Amino acid sequence: MTDVLRHLAAALSPNSILTGEDKAPYLTDWLGEFKGEALAVLRPSTTQEVAQIVRICREAGVVVVPQGGNTGLVGAATPIGKTRQAVVVQLGRMNAIRKIDARDNAALVEAGCVLARLQAAAEDEGRLFPLSLGSEGTAQIGGLIATNAGGTMALRWGMMRDLVLGLEVVLPDGQIWSDLSSLRKRNVGIDPKHLFIGAEGTTGIVTAAVLKLIPRPAARATAWLSLTNLDAAPAFLSLAMEHTGGAVDACELIPKQGLAFACSHVQGARAPLSNEADWSVLIEISGPDASHLQDTLMELLETAMMQNLVCDGVVAASDTQRQDLWFLREAIVEGQRLAGYQIKHDIAVPIAMVPDFIREASDLVWKIKPDTLISAFGHIGDGNIHFNLSPGDNTFTAALSESVYRAALAFGGTISAEHGLGRKKLKTAEDLDAGQTFPMDIATLLDPIRGLNPLYY
Amino acid sequence: MTDVLRHLAAALSPNSILTGEDKAPYLTDWLGEFKGEALAVLRPSTTQEVAQIVRICREAGVVVVPQGGNTGLVGAATPIGKTRQAVVVQLGRMNAIRKIDARDNAALVEAGCVLARLQAAAEDEGRLFPLSLGSEGTAQIGGLIATNAGGTMALRWGMMRDLVLGLEVVLPDGQIWSDLSSLRKRNVGIDPKHLFIGAEGTTGIVTAAVLKLIPRPAARATAWLSLTNLDAAPAFLSLAMEHTGGAVDACELIPKQGLAFACSHVQGARAPLSNEADWSVLIEISGPDASHLQDTLMELLETAMMQNLVCDGVVAASDTQRQDLWFLREAIVEGQRLAGYQIKHDIAVPIAMVPDFIREASDLVWKIKPDTLISAFGHIGDGNIHFNLSPGDNTFTAALSESVYRAALAFGGTISAEHGLGRKKLKTAEDLDAGQTFPMDIATLLDPIRGLNPLYY
Structure with a gap:
């Protein structure tokens, strides 16, 4: 046992350190693209334990890799552990929902709380925590904050950044910075x-956060629509936003190829319309009044058909049908995974540019490898x-x-729109000058403040 | 003419430098609480000119004070100019609306653009820029960003921070950092x-920003309601949020004393209900369908009355009536100003705590000065x-x-909820430990990153 492990054992509760075979699940990412090594996987129970870990490892020169549900797609939670010794700090034990305050529309949760648990706890109090994504049964709040997660409902309710009111963090020097405030405004x-x-x-x-909740919508209306063509997608979205007064919770683009992946490889996945269009959308709106919502959706469809944006569609008549449509949406991802080797991308462009981007990128891909199947969804x-x-195969992956x-x-x-850079895209971001870099060395940024602004004189 | 003025004159377009009596309006704040001195007031026409100003002044050790519409309430835009020489950089000339993109729901504007002009330009394109505050006819976009402005519609659409997609800034060393992107997601x-x-x-x-727009709501419904008592305020808000599915654009609390200030001192201000309650709210909801919206508001009133939260009310029957109600809301501020010496505060507490806070703070105030008139609104x-x-009078202001x-x-x-600290509250924030301080010296924060995270190895 090394010195650092001995110090960690003394600082942590019993049974908090994995050093054997049981480390394995934490040393590879969900997609199996990244593998690493670690001295140990640590499972702290309190913020103080996390702070101790950081202090001990910093002292010993050991790299600390925080990990939540390990559902990330860019290898940001997988240690390298070759050039330097590393530990994984797995936050799953710190999973308490400390408070759901319905009057204040706020939840105080620990980092290791799984998203689906928070969603359920909010629902029990008549509230909605409006972040929703495929991995919500495993992904943890801390990781979702660290990666500023997006998902299907970001359109209406924002990304994780927009839902964080207060935060508690263990800093790189082991200090605890705590600001678990639920205030909406504080300048x-x-x-x-x-x-x-x-x-x-x-x-x-x-290690913990205060998150925004919203009143749980009384009703939802959901439809699967065939678009006339790809160019109709942004125009339809625009129409839907105007027609519903911004009440669109989700608007997902579905390509024929994505549906084919789902229906070929995922049990129970079936296309909702007999005549499959090249492009479809799954749209969901929500509000307080079920019948008004259903009317709104029907009127939207009629208008979209009159404007020649949509040529066919099905509206979910029950919650089961709604869930079937969402199952199909998620099956697109799972189906492509089961279809064999894939290369995932997570692009964002200005909304109006989406059709042009898809056409241009598809052409570029097919020039390099003509038989590539492309599922451009999201x-x-x-x-x-x-x-x-x-x-x-992976012959041309880099190109x-x-x-x-x-x-x-x-x-x-x-x-990178919502996945982050991680180990996967850090170098690419540098090579293509596509990363978000600080405007200047941050140390020199704040120093001159005092020279710039009279507030400090 | 000093050296620095000669350098500035060489760098700027003709007629960009005020050095005489014409400086005066820029050297005092809107409330007249702060006055300062400056070598000159500079009115740059381009981002490059702003960068030149910063470089020249930095070289010469002259303090640079940015100023927008000069509507701030905490003296953040007023130079001190006594201990060190200062210039005011007034951004009003850089006021172009470079682009309103209705498809992308984004506007690219220069810092000096007045808020009301942007609102009008967005409306012309069928869009809404949903920031709204009393000074919108004068306040400029750059200042609104620098102070993270709030206002009456932040409840639904967020503060300025939530509306900024991209930004261009001249840094303290005179470099231009430009990230004028309209992307909704970029991690x-x-x-x-x-x-x-x-x-x-x-x-x-x-110097410039890309701002979020939303589809312009087709309809609004507005009401002025008498609350049964102060405790009904958060409960009513909660009911309104649930009943409308979060479609509440604004919910303003109005005290009887505020109304008295308005009606006594502002021409045309008249109480909308004959029997004035101790506490009222002005509520506005918006959506795509006028008649449905009006029904929703009427049902909300009925429910609120049944629940004994509201005892009287008037619904605006026309846009003129709506504007009258908002005029009255703003007259509360103006009325108190005209009533004589006042002390403004800009508090936020968790929503459910508002009644307790108002009672507690009122008691404390009256213990110090029993005849103080209090208008707790917002x-x-x-x-x-x-x-x-x-x-x-100002005898007990500090206490x-x-x-x-x-x-x-x-x-x-x-x-400080939405006004900021400025010269007015900086020391108070320090004394009461109420400021937002960086978790640690930022220079040491980012250095250890490389020790903490494997992404960088």
Whole structure:
């Protein structure tokens, strides 16, 4: 047993340290693209234990890798552990929902709480926590904050950043920075919490958060629609936003190829319309009044058909039918995974540019590998397209991704919309100058403040 | 002419430098609480000119004070100019609306653009820029970003921070940092724009921004309601949010004393109900369908009356009536100003705590100065109360403010919700430990990242 492990054992509750075979699940990512090594996997029970871990490891020069539900797609939670010794700090034990305050529309939760548990707890109090994504049964709040998660409902309710009111973080030096406030408005200087949200654990380890809740919508209306063509997608979205007064919770673009992946490989997946269009959308609106909502959706469909944006459609008549449509949406992802080797991308471009981007990127891909199957699906409402490729094998992976990324950047887009950079895209971001870099060395940024602004004289 | 003025004259377009009497309006704040001195008031025409100003002044050791519409309430845009020489950089000439993109729901504007002009330009394209506040006819976009402005519609659409997609800033060393992107999602590391939003000009000068637009609501419904008592306020808000599915654009708390100030001192201000309640609310909801909206509001009133939250009310039957109600809301502020010496506060507490805070703070105030008139009004939807005092004279100003601030902090609140700190509250924030401080010296925060996270190895 090394010194550092002995110190960690003394600092943590019993049975908090995995050092044997049981480490394995934490040393590879969900997609199996990244593997690493670690001295140990640590499972702290309190924020103080996390702080101790950081202090001990910092002293010993051991790299600390925070990990939540390990559902990330870019390898940000997998240690390398070769050039330097590392530990994984797995936050799953710190999973308490400390408070759901319905009057204040706020929840105080620990980092290891699984998203679906928070959703259920909010629902019990007549509230909605409006973040929703495929991995919600496993993904944890801390990881979702560290990666600024998006998902299907970001269109209406924002990304994780927009839902965080307060935060508690263990800093790189082991100090605890705690600001677990539920205030909606507080202008007292630069807001430090944004230094941690979306930072992928590089500025600290999120240990707890206060999150926004909203009143649970009494009703939802959901439809699967065949678009006349790809160009109809942004126009339909625009119409839907205007027609519903912004009550669109989700608007997902579905390509024929995605549906084919789902129906071929996922048990129970069946196309909802007999005549499959090249492009479909799954739209969901919500509100307080079920019958008014259903009327609104029907009127929207009629208008969209008259405007020649939509040519066919089915409206969910029951919650079961609604769930079937969402099952199919998620089956698109699972189906492509089961279909064999794939290359995932997580592009965003300005919403109006989505059709042009998809055409351009598809052409570039087919020039490199003509038989590549492309499933360009996702959150059209945010301009966020998962431009996922099934090229058969990994011969041209680097060239294919680079083409897709270059096309995205050429349209004013990004190589990462909601997944983050992680180990997977950090170098690409540097090579393509596509990362978000600080405007200047942050140390020199804040120093001159005192020279710039009279507030401090 | 000093050296620095000669350099500035060489760098700027003709007629960009005020050095005489014409400086005066820029050297005092709107409330007349702060006055300062400056070598010159500079009126740059381009971002490059702003960058030149910063470089020249930095070289010469001259303090640079950015100023927008000069409508701030905390003296953040007024130079001191005594201990060190200062210039005011007034951004009003850089006022172009470069683009309104209805398909992308985004506007690209320069910092000096007045808010009301942007609102009107968005409306022309069938869009809404949903920030609204009393000074919108004068306040400029750059200042609104630098102070993270709130206002009456923040409840539904967020504060300025939530509406900024992209930003261009001149940094303290004169570099231009430009990220004028309209992307809704982009996770490529820490998002630097939050270092500038709400920073009150301490980290750079905002020169342009890309802002979110939303589809313009087809209809609004507005009502003025008498609450049964103060405790009914958060309960009514909660009911309204649930009943409308979150479609509440604004919910403003109005005290009898506020109404008295308005009706006594502002021409044309008249109470909308014959029997004035101690507490009223002005509520506005919006949506795509006028008749459904009106029905929703009427049902809300009926339910609120049945639940004994509301005892009387008037619904605006026309846009003129709606405007009259909003005129009255703004007249509360103007009326108190005209009534004589006042002390303004900008408190937020958790929403459910608002009644307790108002009672507690009122008791504390009256213990110090029993004849003080209190108008506690504002954005109950955000827990944001302008707890404004008319104590007759300034004998006890410091003690009164400190009591109010201590009460706010005791309820988990803040001494500044939407106005910022400025020269007015910086020392108070320090004394009461009520400021948002960085978790640690930022220079040491980012250095250890490389030790904490494997992404960088």
